Amino acid sequence: MAGLREAKKASTSQAIVDSAMELVRGRRFADVSVDEIASAARIGRRTFFRYFPTKEDVFLDRRRIDREFITTALQARAPAEDDVTVVMHVLEEVQRRAFAAFRPEHQAELHRLTHFEPQLAARSWLLMEEVRELIVSGLVGPDPEPSELLRARVLASACIMVVDAGITTWIEGGRRDDLASVLAEGAAHLRRGFAREATTSDGRPSRMIP
Amino acid sequence: MAGLREAKKASTSQAIVDSAMELVRGRRFADVSVDEIASAARIGRRTFFRYFPTKEDVFLDRRRIDREFITTALQARAPAEDDVTVVMHVLEEVQRRAFAAFRPEHQAELHRLTHFEPQLAARSWLLMEEVRELIVSGLVGPDPEPSELLRARVLASACIMVVDAGITTWIEGGRRDDLASVLAEGAAHLRRGFAREATTSDGRPSRMIP
């Protein structure tokens, strides 16, 4: 079966993540040392770095992007769906998978870390950049013209921002609304464009509108 | 005049940046050590860290955002201008100022570093995030509703992405087009919205629009 080794490895990896998540609760990322995590997980410091190349990766590695999924999802799109819809669906699924790799009780902490701990926030941006390029590749045809490339890049980036801004707004608003409807609202902005004025929900025109 | 100290400080700071820029040319950021930069700039290692808090900051610190400029520029907007135009103007100026802090002969290298050296690219994203929040603050009224906040976030993010994607596309395209026209094209996408498929010209409504 050759399975005991694998099982131990998985359990050790999980132990590291769990220990790190517990230790970082309410503390700064930089204040939790690798030594501390390693001894909490009952492994040697050297072994820690065999499981995760850097301390950051304890919190990010499992968010590793499913490149396969993104490209196939974009290839399998229904012809009737517009770009924003397709990309938003892909992104929501990517987001879902990224969080699904962690225990539910750790997900709130994970969000805090990836948004408010600079080192981790910065790394998260790099992940998003990679997602963006994958989506762009899936949107444009072979040998795209600069203009087509530009449109795809702007579209993909804007959708990513909708997801990010949507989640941020949703959390700041006390998670009252349904996240899906917040994202749908953001997506609607992208479809509609920003040329015309926006009105606040009570119909009062925003002050910056002609 | 009390100016000799100031002059020396400025010259030392410039020497550090120049030495670092020369040393990093064609090499990886991680392969250039602080010791190396310090001795090239003829200062002690300890002094290096008095001028720049981290090695990264040699390349990023001078890009420090002019918060004042962003907020006042948004307050002073002409009422007739639409949001995309205003924000794009602000961003172009921010970009221009960021690069203006470096010697012209170092600017190409700086672009390479901030886009292709992971540590620096990640830090650059954090700067952009800060710019985004400043723009959002300038766009929304006092005590904004979640919906207004979401729109502003999406708009600001999308404009930032237009600038980033525009510059990338422009460079990849061999800098043939005028950068301003590339940015204008990206901005036009944002005004127009992405509802219509690139291939279809009719305004078929998307099923997700309320």
Add this chain to the structure above:
DNA sequence: CCCAATAGTGACACCGAGTGCCATCTGACA
């Protein structure tokens, strides 16, 4: 012009992240 207050410098020691090396241990399998 000289002197004292003050700011800047750099050597040293120290910490934490990350790596190469190597002896040791342990699960896989014949």
Add this chain to the structure above:
DNA sequence: TGTCAGATGGCACTCGGTGTCACTATTGGG
């Protein structure tokens, strides 16, 4: 059970970054 690949962890090292402290140079006043 014995052999071997692979996992472990200790050690020593490099590099980024910081606190401390003695030393030097600029400044401004007498």
